[in-house]
Amino acid sequence: MIQLKEIDKFIESRFQRVFILKGINLTINEGEFVTLMGPSGAGKSTLLNILGLLDEDYAGEYWFGEKNITKMRDRDRSALHKSEFGYIFQAYHLIDELTVYENIETPLLYRKVSSNERKSIIADLLDRFNMVAKKDLFPAQLSGGQQQLVGIARAIAGRPRILLADEPTGNLHSAQAQEIMEVFQELHKEGTTIIQATHARENADYGTRLIQMLDGKIDQDEVITHV
Amino acid sequence: MWKNYLKVSFRNLQKRKLYTGINLLGLTIAVVSFLAICLYIHHEWSYDKMYSGYDRIYRLNQEFRSEGQAELVSSTPSSLIPTLIDEVPEVENGTLIFDISIFSTVMVDNGEGNQEEKAFAYADENFFKVFDFNLLAGNASQVLAEPNQVVLTKSTAERYFGTANGVAGKALKIDNRDYVVSGVMEDFPSNSHINFDFLASFKTHRHGKDPEWSPSNYYTYVKLKPESDPQVFEGKLEQIVDKYLGKDLAEYGYETAFFIQPVTQIHLGDQSLGSIKPGTDIRYLYIFGIVAILLIAIGVINYVNLATAEATERNKEVGLRKAMGAGRSQLFGQFVSESMLLTLASTVLSILALYLIAPKFTSISGVPLNMALIISPLGLILMAGFIALIGVLAGIYPSLILSGMEPIKALANKTKMGGGAWVRKSLVVFQFFVSIGLLISTFVVKSQLDYMQGVNLGYEKEHLVSLSYHYNMREGIETIKNEMLRSGAATSISRAADMPIHVKAGYRVFPGGDNSREFMITGYSVDTHILKTIDLELIAGSQFSENDPKRSDLEEGTERFPVILNETAVKEMGWTAEEAVGKTINLGFNSNSEIKGVVKDFYFNSLHYQVSPMVIFNDPDQSNVLLIKLPEGNPTEHLATLEGIWKELVPERPFNPVFVDQAYEKMYSSEKQASVIFGIFSGIAIFIACMGLFGLVSYVALRRTREISIRKVLGATQENVIKVLAADFMKLLALAAVLATGFGIWFSNKWLQDFTYKTNISIWPFVISISLVFILAIVTIAYRSWKVYSLNPAKTLKSD
Structure with a gap:
């Protein structure tokens, strides 16, 4: 489904190129649950951003199915971005001025989903995450775990095939983190491809594949077997 | 989608009260001034368009030529109109007005003692056929047909008889002559160049019975037939001169000619011709129009500056929305809808404010503010267009900046606002250029006014x-x-x-x-x-x-x-x-x-x-x-x-x-009016610009809170901090001052060239204007810096 060929990402400084990613070759198949791990600065977030079409400033080829993303027109790329990807952030990144309901609704608005359909999708999501009573609250009125649940609901509202999560549990305590990972597992079972970046080894156990990164390169790539 | 845009916009505006307040107040003041000026200009443009077939009505002006000198006057002989009606086929109708206030006043007596009246004129029997003003009582073709008839306006009738009803037929003694009130008409509209309290039948007057070719004391108006060519008509006037007037005048060494002037061009036309009502110099309308647009520009610039300065704070939101799939146009729509909402709010506030200031405005300008115009269908459409235009103008640049941010950088708060800085700086320069320029202009106009009032006239006018x-x-x-x-x-x-x-x-x-x-x-x-x-x-x-x-x-x-x-x-x-x-x-x-x-x-x-x-x-x-x-x-x-x-x-x-x-x-009332109006508008411009500066400084101060706190810890005094914050702005103001000085020199030459006797423009208007604006700006900056300086560094640094 996704194939990266010789991806380089670097910053030109005055005397040298500083590589953030170097020579990344990676294939991700539909239905995988991939965990990116590695120390800070290893390039996890950068790789995730490139995968999620948020960063276009790199060298190499990015194939999405049969399409070469690197050669795509802006308009097609943003259409693809809209239809295929959902994002979850470490810092939740909810819009402070919008209620829970409206935050979840936003991506649907950008996808021009009709009003009735929006209502039913959001109602399902609120139900699923037990947030029906909180739908009119603003992010500031929620706990961190609840905010991240809204973040997930928002990310999957548009029914993306691929879910990208950058340190989704980084700001949460362990009980909340566990709850989030169980949600991921469930989504994975329903067929969503998930790619997460994390520091926590235990999170990787929910996935099917673990990629260890070091200094902008893939260090290890292993399959996680569930007992 | 739009509902969502508006909702978010509304909450955003609500959340940032200082920002919204500054923008709302600035825009509202600008829009009030703009609307007031528009209504004023509209009123002046609308003169004499209420008569049916107004585009076929002309006033005749007479030129006297002698020895290479020519004088054009708006008064003509009493024989002219009867001759034209009889002999020139292009003429559908015509009328004559004799405004006696040029010569003297009349004494009017309704049996309870004499009152002196100025707005008295004679008009011939065709008056109401050419100028179809509404008669409340009396028949248009009869009210001025016989000698000793007088038509009163409604308010004059009320003044003399307590009511406008049943006044027809009553007696009135004017300059010891007995008149019969033959009709009552609506008061002359404020946008008609004709304005009297009494219209007496011209047949009462000596020249009404026996018209003559001299003197030229009467205003003559003709209404041409729809298909006739005014040029052809003007040509025929020459023949009339040759036939009736040429020989007599030649004896005195004069030649004469008649010219036509469309009735709609009397009010804004050549003021030296003389008219029933003093006209308006059209240049003032242009100047006011430009000032109106400048004021709006200053208000819009406030918005643009604050919105872009504030964009740093909204990086995160923009990045997020992009990550969620927002296209550039969708983001653009959101930010523009925010500025539209603000413009809408300030326009609504402006209209309310306009109702409040209407009486004051009328007393300064002498022009009634026609509020009905604003809430008429056309007014509302124009208003909606105005809101859309201003909303887009104000929103377009910030939206471009915001929607163009790269999501990754935006989310990481790494976007540098350096790109927008020069635009913002030029806009600040423009605002202060306009403010200082208007202020200098005010002083120039004022100093010429003072000069004219203080100059040694060669005679003693005191006591x-x-x-x-x-x-x-x-x-x-x-x-x-x-x-x-x-x-x-x-x-x-x-x-x-x-x-x-x-x-x-x-x-x-x-x-x-x-x-x-x-x-x-x-x-x-x-x-x-x-x-x-x-x-x-x-x-x-x-x-x-x-x-x-x-x-x-x-x-x-x-x-x-x-x-x-x-x-x-x-x-x-x-x-x-x-x-x-x-x-x-x-x-x-x-x-x-x-x-x-x-x-x-x-x-x-x-x-x-x-x-x-x-x-x-x-x-x-x-x-x-x-x-x-x-x-x-x-x-x-x-x-x-x-x-x-x-x-x-x-x-x-x-x-x-x-x-x-x-x-x-x-005599210098129009100059005085101009100086008052300039004064008001330059005050408004400075106020709005300073508010914008306050907002900008606030954001800069906010962004540099950490830096200021560190400086404070290192022992910086309050003056040091003010200097740090003020330095950038002072450079901009200095540039604005230089530009405004150039404009001021140009303007004072332009303004004063109309006066043969004029004051010498000293350096003071420039010095005073520039220092005044600088002082205001420094106070603004100082206040803001003081607020940041007084924060406890322990807190501001810890939170970082």
């Missing part, structure tokens, strides 16, 4: 009172004069044709006597006391004595009657003042006149014009006013004494003293 009297009082006027002098309430009195501030009678010097030149000269009819009364300085010869023959004695043709000339007239003939005395000149009278004395030039006209040659006649019978020099002391008491004498001797005539210095000031 000088003008008292108009009627021609038929001339027999007894000497008695009144003597009684007044004896009472001690007047030190000197002279009869004169008019106040010395505007003397207009045109004469001509012909070759003859000792002089060979020919030129136009202004004549001033006075009596022997004029030099003493108004303090004219005699530089050669002597003044009139009681034994000198008067001009009225001239008809006997036996004696040369003496005149006094001004310096310019003497120079025109090529003499020095001393040489001139005793010489004779030909003024076109039966015999030549002898120059008895020469006075120093004095300003007998507006300072817009050069002092021209003047001849002073000893001709009390041509006089209309008494010029009275009051002694020192309380003028009110002196006037009371004079009034007592007047009431005793001529109880039936009104006692209406006018202070000459006040009348003089009134």
